[in-house]
Amino acid sequence: MNKQEWRFLIIFIIIFSIIGLFYVGRKIYITKNEEEYVPQYLKDAEKGKQQLVSPKVYGVNEYSIINMKESEMAPIYLRDFYNLMITDINQAYGLLEDEFRQEHYPTIQSFQLFVDRVKADTNSLNIATKTVSSSQNTYIYDIITKSGVNYFFTAEGIMVYRVRFNNK
Numbered sequence: 492m493n494k495q496e497w498r499f500l501i502i503f504i505i506i507f508s509i510i511g512l513f514y515v516g517r518k519i520y521i522t523k524n525e526e527e528y529v530p531q532y533l534k535d536a537e538k539g540k541q542q543l544v545s546p547k548v549y550g551v552n553e554y555s556i557i558n559m560k561e562s563e564m565a566p567i568y569l570r571d572f573y574n575l576m577i578t579d580i581n582q583a584y585g586l587l588e589d590e591f592r593q594e595h596y597p598t599i600q601s602f603q604l605f606v607d608r609v610k611a612d613t614n615s616l617n618i619a620t621k622t623v624s625s626s627q628n629t630y631i632y633d634i635i636t637k638s639g640v641n642y643f644f645t646a647e648g649i650m651v652y653r654v655r656f657n658n659k
Contacts, residue, residue, distance in 0.1 A: 565621045565632045568644045572654055573616055576606045588645070591655035605658065614638040 575583035583606070584592070584599050596602040609615045614637035622633045632644040641657040 561623045561625070561630055561632075562621065564630075564646070565623065565634050565644070566616075566618060568632055568646065568650075568652055569618065569634055569636070569642060570616060571650065572642070572644070572652075573609070576609060580606060586652065586654050588653045588655045608658075609638070609640065612638040615640070 572583060572586065575586065580599065580603060584596070584602050587596065587602070592602075596605070617637040618634055619637045620633075620635045624631045624633070628647060630646045632642070632646065634642045634644070636642070639658070643655045644652045645654075646652040
């Protein structure tokens, strides 16, 4: 091998060494940063601080924001209120509009009777019609389910709402 062939071989080895080091460094960097992006609720669950419960997902993930139309929020409000009626009736009772609650359900036991009827009906979450209207800073979602309950959600922010309904 002459001197020029040796130079070519050394340059070739150096270039491939640089590419190899870049590739290995990139792999190390990615695996190191993947550990940093573990959601906090998973870290807490591993340490035993709380039970493993994934957070509610309302159309937004941690990497990109999804724009939703107001009409797409209606089933989310209905499902959230339904879940609260099943899991935390006190919180659901607190979401009722004050005048409506005093007039129709003065005690939580009277509200519990309505909740029992809703749980028993399989069409409680099936939406027959929905309309959305807005005024200044609030949206009003008018939802009629196939079970015949007409819900009115007054939303003042994302997942900040009050409820009233007509049971037909």
